Amino acid sequence: MTNKEYADILLPGVEHTWEEYEKMYPERDLKEGAIVTRYAPSPTGLPHMGNLFQAFISKVFSNQTDGVFFIRIEDTDTERTIEDGVKKILEAVAPFDMKFDEGAISDTEEVGEYGPYFQTKRGDIYKAYAKKLIEEDKAYASFASKEVLDEIRKEQELSKQRLGYYGRWAKDRFLSKEDVIKRINEGEPYIIRLKSPGNFYEKVVLNDAIKGKIEMPENDIDEVIIKSDGLPTYHFAHVIDDHLMHTTHIIRGDEYVSSTPKHLQMFEMLGFKTPKYCHIAPLNKNDNGTIRKLSKRKDPEARLMFYIEEGIPTDAVMLYLATITNSNFEAWLDANPTGKIEDFKFDFKKANSTNGTLFDLPKLLNISKNYLSRLTKDEIYNNLVDYTKEYDKDFYEIITKYPEYTKDILNIEREQKKPRKDYSKYSDIKNGIWYMYDELFNNKELIYDYQSITDKDEIRTIINTYIDKYYDENDDKDTWFSKMQELCEELSYAGNMKEYKENPDKYKGNVADVSTVIRVSLTTSSQTPDLYELLRLIGKERIKERFNRI
RNA sequence: GGCCUGUUGGUGAAGCGGUUAACACAUCGCCCUCUCAAGGCGACAUUCACGGGUUCAAAUCCCGUACAGGUCACCA
Numbered sequence: 001m002t003n004k005e006y007a008d009i010l011l012p013g014v015e016h017t018w019e020e021y022e023k024m025y026p027e028r029d030l031k032e033g034a035i036v037t038r039y040a041p042s043p044t045g046l047p048h049m050g051n052l053f054q055a056f057i058s059k060v061f062s063n064q065t066d067g068v069f070f071i072r073i074e075d076t077d078t079e080r081t082i083e084d085g086v087k088k089i090l091e092a093v094a095p096f097d098m099k100f101d102e103g104a105i106s107d108t109e110e111v112g113e114y115g116p117y118f119q120t121k122r123g124d125i126y127k128a129y130a131k132k133l134i135e136e137d138k139a140y141a142s143f144a145s146k147e148v149l150d151e152i153r154k155e156q157e158l159s160k161q162r163l164g165y166y167g168r169w170a171k172d173r174f175l176s177k178e179d180v181i182k183r184i185n186e187g188e189p190y191i192i193r194l195k196s197p198g199n200f201y202e203k204v205v206l207n208d209a210i211k212g213k214i215e216m217p218e219n220d221i222d223e224v225i226i227k228s229d230g231l232p233t234y235h236f237a238h239v240i241d242d243h244l245m246h247t248t249h250i251i252r253g254d255e256y257v258s259s260t261p262k263h264l265q266m267f268e269m270l271g272f273k274t275p276k277y278c279h280i281a282p283l284n285k286n287d288n289g290t291i292r293k294l295s296k297r298k299d300p301e302a303r304l305m306f307y308i309e310e311g312i313p314t315d316a317v318m319l320y321l322a323t324i325t326n327s328n329f330e331a332w333l334d335a336n337p338t339g340k341i342e343d344f345k346f347d348f349k350k351a352n353s354t355n356g357t358l359f360d361l362p363k364l365l366n367i368s369k370n371y372l373s374r375l376t377k378d379e380i381y382n383n384l385v386d387y388t389k390e391y392d393k394d395f396y397e398i399i400t401k402y403p404e405y406t407k408d409i410l411n412i413e414r415e416q417k418k419p420r421k422d423y424s425k426y427s428d429i430k431n432g433i434w435y436m437y438d439e440l441f442n443n444k445e446l447i448y449d450y451q452s453i454t455d456k457d458e459i460r461t462i463i464n465t466y467i468d469k470y471y472d473e474n475d476d477k478d479t480w481f482s483k484m485q486e487l488c489e490e491l492s493y494a495g496n497m498k499e500y501k502e503n504p505d506k507y508k509g510n511v512a513d514v515s516t517v518i519r520v521s522l523t524t525s526s527q528t529p530d531l532y533e534l535l536r537l538i539g540k541e542r543i544k545e546r547f548n549r550i
Numbered sequence: 551g552g553c554c555u556g557u558u559g560g561u562g563a564a565g566c567g568g569u570u571a572a573c574a575c576a577u578c579g580c581c582c583u584c585u586c587a588a589g590g591c592g593a594c595a596u597u598c599a600c601g602g603g604u605u606c607a608a609a610u611c612c613c614g615u616a617c618a619g620g621u622c623a624c625c626a
Contacts, residue, residue: 042626077625146624162552163622191624200553216554227624234626258554258621281556282620293619323574327563330574352563354556356619363562363575373588413587422587432587451585481583497583515584527586 034067043085071103142172192226311426316368377411387426
């Protein structure tokens with residue numbers, strides 16, 4: 001019996017040969033230096049921040065070299081695959097500007113010349129290459145059941161030897177073709193394992209684009225490549241897919257570093273060119289002093305929907321991801337405040353090569369605050385409308401009832417060189433400006449937050465004198481302030497802060513105290529944006545109304 | 551246990567043989583024609599986990615120790 005016939009018995013019913021597949025997926029026609037990357041999720045759950053981070057880096061490098069960025073669905077673990085998994089992944093990742101050049105576009109559909117992009121639809125392809133290995137005596141059928149494997153492991157533990165199916169432990173390696181065929185005919189389940197040529201006492205070198213040179217022992221474990229359900233394992237699928245899809249850079253979490261010797265070995269045994277490996281550090285979190293991996297279960301900020309629900313702009317999330325990708329991004333953004341992520345040149349060497357990058361929500365919020373301050377009033381208004389429409393219906397009704405008024409409020413100290421920075425997320429905005437809307441102001445038990453001046457008569461005197469003698473809606477800002485100072489003089493307060501600081505005893509207080517009374521009487525809050533702008537927007541009638549209410 | 555990787559201020563993080571050890575966040579001062587948010591200026595590591603070694607010179611190179619993380623599946 002020839003090896004080819006033998007391979008046909010082990011893996012029957014395979015339509016094409018590996019040579020045919022090689023022809024079907026020729027080299028991509030890309031310019032020199034173009035990077036081909038992929039996002040390869042398993043549809044076993046929702047993607048989390050770590051997945052997004054990995055996808056983000058992959059996208060950025062492919063985009064900046066005019067390469068290809070595709071999405072491949074690693075759905076070989078049929079046990080854990082969830083319903084609508086692909087749809088859920090695509091939807092979760094879409095708000096973060098994840099656009100794929102090719103790959104899955106729904107649970108069943110895909111686009112691109114290098115598909116199928118669902119591993120479950122590539123069964124024949126994996127088998128064709130597995131057959132090649134069998135023919136070359138580089139792979140074999142193994143009948144070792146879970147029980148047998150358990151026994152081997154126990155024995156290895158007892159005698160303190162390395163764990164795994166290798167060397168003399170890999171008994172099925174030595175089965176004769178006849179025995180194998182006989183057992184197959186008897187219906188015994190089997191898998192295909194690689195016949196590893198590796199020597200544990202020799203080293204392989206991984207030249208990682210991020211981590212640099214890493215030396216590891218060669219792999220000598222007979223890794224399974226085709227499972228009993230006929231589907232490939234992760235290792236085999238990765239090697240075959242990334243070869244046929246011509247991925248140039250494998251960007252993945254560094255939990256894969258230790259299995260890279262297996263991959264390197266498979267590339268070599270199959271005669272494939274090895275891609276560049278880029279292992280990124282996992283996202284960690286400082287949990288009360290202890291550093292641990294960001295957890296989808298324990299940490300709300302690991303969930304992608306968290307950002308949408310909280311109203312943290314997804315653009316800001318990406319700016320943050322960019323800063324943890326290359327820490328010099330932040331300085332660059334500082335120098336180019338309106339710069340776009342795609343204009344920055346990322347560098348693998350500048351990526352964090354240590355074994356953890358800390359995912360810091362306060363820092364992200366700080367970036368978000370700066371980002372929001374740079375938006376125009378129309379941009380922030382439209383985004384706020386989108387956000388409230390989904391997450392704050394009441395406020396949505398109000399702001400869409402008064403679009404121009406709302407924009408004017410949002411525009412206070414905005415659209416200028418040093419814009420006001422007081423919101424980190426869209427959900428902060430209502431808390432900052434609710435008092436500007438009569439609908440919210442009038443139907444509420446109000447608590448006035450007076451500061452230094454709390455005497456009722458004094459407050460009454462200040463607001464009455466102000467509205468009767470000094471308020472004029474036509475005043476410009478300078479005039480307004482001079483009148484505030486005049487008001488102070490009349491009531492024995494210092495209009496000039498310097499003078500007050502020099503002789504605090506000469507006065508009852510200062511302009512700050514007086515304007516605080518007006519501010520609080522109008523808004524209940526002692527912390528608001530520019531008072532002049534507020535007065536202008538509220539208007540004479542409503543100012544009087546609010547003063548009367550006190 | 552084996553094999554990898556890492557350890558720089560309150561926090562994150564640059565630096566990769568000669569620097570006053572960047573920068574950001576936080577904190578604390580001071581400054582600004584109104585509060586707050588900002589912004590400006592200044593303070594904040596005699597020292598880079600620890601112990602040894604190489605070198606004229608080490609946070610940077612080498613060895614050891616401690617601690618932390620990853621990985622050892624018919625899961626990806």
